[in-house]
Amino acid sequence: MDNPCPQCGIMNRRGTNACRCGYENAAGGSFANDPGPAQTIRTARLVIALSVGVLLGILLLSWELLGSNLTVWGIIHPILLIVVCAGLLSAGYKLGWFSSP
Numbered sequence: 001m002d003n004p005c006p007q008c009g010i011m012n013r014r015g016t017n018a019c020r021c022g023y024e025n026a027a028g029g030s031f032a033n034d035p036g037p038a039q040t041i042r043t044a045r046l047v048i049a050l051s052v053g054v055l056l057g058i059l060l061l062s063w064e065l066l067g068s069n070l071t072v073w074g075i076i077h078p079i080l081l082i083v084v085c086a087g088l089l090s091a092g093y094k095l096g097w098f099s100s101p
């Protein structure tokens, strides 16, 4: 598996610590060991997905509350979504999932 250079985006072979563009891994490690941009993007995606889940839950809940035919499940469903997503977000922050090394 190849790893992209954080400076120019060219894929570099695993184990190389210098890129054709002149970028050198400051830590002296290989690209494979560098958490770098790929990890940041994964983390950002997770945060965005969970935030969207919370927002969607709030949207669905207000939709349900404003609607004429109110059902118990219509209220519990979005609340569950909000609780699960918000819970995962706060758990992630506590466990350091989102902190960059």
Ligand SMILES: [Zn+2]
Binding pocket: 005, 006, 007, 008, 009, 010, 019, 020, 021, 022, 023
């Ligand atoms: Zn490069």
